[in-house]
Amino acid sequence: MDKLNLRLISLAGAFAAFTAPGALAQGQPVAWSPSYVGTCATCELSGRNLTGWTLSGANYSEAKLDYSVMRGVQAVGVNFEGANLTGADMRGAVLTNAKLADGVFAGTRLQEIKASGADLRRALLHGASLQDAVMIGANFEDAELIIARLENADLSTANFKGAVFDRANLRGTVFNGAIFTDARMSGADITGASFRDARLPGANLQTVKGFDEADFEGACGSLTTRLPPAASLPLCTNAQLAANFSSDSN
Template sequence: MIRLVHALLTASAMSFVALSAQAQSQPVAWSPGYAGACGECDLSGKNLTGWSLAGGNYSSANMEYAFMRGVQAGNANFENANATSADMRGAILTSAQFAGAILSDARLQGIQASGADFRSANVRGANLQTALLVGANFASADLTGSRMESADLSGANLTGSWLNETILAGAVFNGSNMTGSQLRNAAVHGASFKDVRFIDADLSGLKGAETADFEGACVSLSSPLPAPLPLPLCGTAVAPAAFASK
C-alpha cells in the first residue's frame, strides 16, 4: 500500500513538472496583467478581456477574432499585427503603435487611443463609433467603409488616408491634417471640420455636407467638392462660386 501511494505521488509530481515545462515554453504567460514580449505569437480567438497589456510588445502577432474588450494597452506595440475582426470595445490604447496593422472589421467602439499610431493600417470596415482619437496618426491608413459616428479625431494626422464610403456623422476633425485625404461619398451629417486644410483632398460626393461645420476650413484648386460646398481656397477669404465640382 505504501509503495502504491509513493508511486502515485511520484507520477503526479512528474505530471506537474511536465505541465510546468510546457507552460514555460509558451510565448505568453496566461494570466491577467501580462505585459512583455509576444511578437509573432498566436493570440487568435483568445479571451483577453480586461487584461493589462500596457507597454507590451505584440508586433506581428496574430490577434484575429481575439476578445480584448476593455484591455489596458497604453504604449503597447501592435505594429504589423493581424487583428481582423478583433473585439477591442472600450480598450485603452493611448499612444499604442498600430502602424501597418490589420484591423479590418474590428470592433473598436469607444476605444481611447489618443496619440496612437495607425500609419498605413488597414482599418477597412471597422467600427470606431465614439472612439477618442485626438492627435492620432492615420497617415496613409485605409478606413474605407468604416463607421466613425461621434468619434473625436481633433488634431489627428489623416494625410493620404482613405475615408471613402465612411460614416462620419457627428465626428469631430477640428484642426486635423487632411492633406491628400480621400472622402468620396462619405456621410458627414453633423460632423465638424473646423480649420481643416483640405489640400489635394477629394471631397466629391459628400453626403450631408450642408449640415456639417466647415468654419475656417479651406481647399486647394485640386480638391474636388460637392456642389453645395463652396469652400474657400486656402489663403483666400471667399470661395469662387464656380469652384464647386460639377
C-alpha cells in the same frame, strides 16, 4: 501519500500544462496571466481571450491576434505594429500613444477606445467600428478606413494625409483641426460631422453625403480640393499650410 496519488497528481499537472493557452516571447513560453508587458513579437494569439489584460509598453509587433477578445485592455504605448487584429473585440481598450502602424483591423470592434496620439499610419481599418472613440491627435496617414464606422468619435487634430474613407459612416464625427491633405471620402456620410479649422488641400469630398449638414467653419482647402456641386471652401493661407507641414513632420 502513496505512489498512485502522486502519479495522478503528476498526470493532472501535465494535462493542465498541455491544455493551458500560451504565448511565445522570443521563442520562450509566456505564462498566461492578466498582465504581460514584455516582448511577444509574432506571437500566435488568434481567438484568445485577453479581456482586462495590462499590456502597456509591451511589444506585440506582427502578432496574430485576429478574432481575439481584448475588451478593456490597458495598452498605453503598446507596440502592435504590423499585427493582425482582424475581427478582434477591443471595445473600451486604452491605446493611448500606441504603435499601430501597418496593423490590420478589418472588421475590428474599436468602439469607445481611448487612443489619443496613436500611430496608425498605413493601417487597414476596412469595416472597423470606431463609434465614440477618442483618438485626438492620432496619425492615420495613408490609412484605409473603407466602410468604417466612426459615428460620434473625437478625432480632433488627427492627421489623415492620404487616408481613404470611401463609404465610411462619419455622422457626428469630430474632426476639428484635423489634416486631410489628399484624403478621399468617396460616398462617405458626413452628416452632422464637425470639420472646424480642418485643412483639406487636395482632398476629394465630391461625392460625400450630408456636406451641407456638416460644420466647416474655419476649414480651408486648395485649388485641387474636390467638393460637391455648388460647395466651396476658402483657400488655406500660408500660415495654415505651414501648420499643416509642421504637424505632418511630427
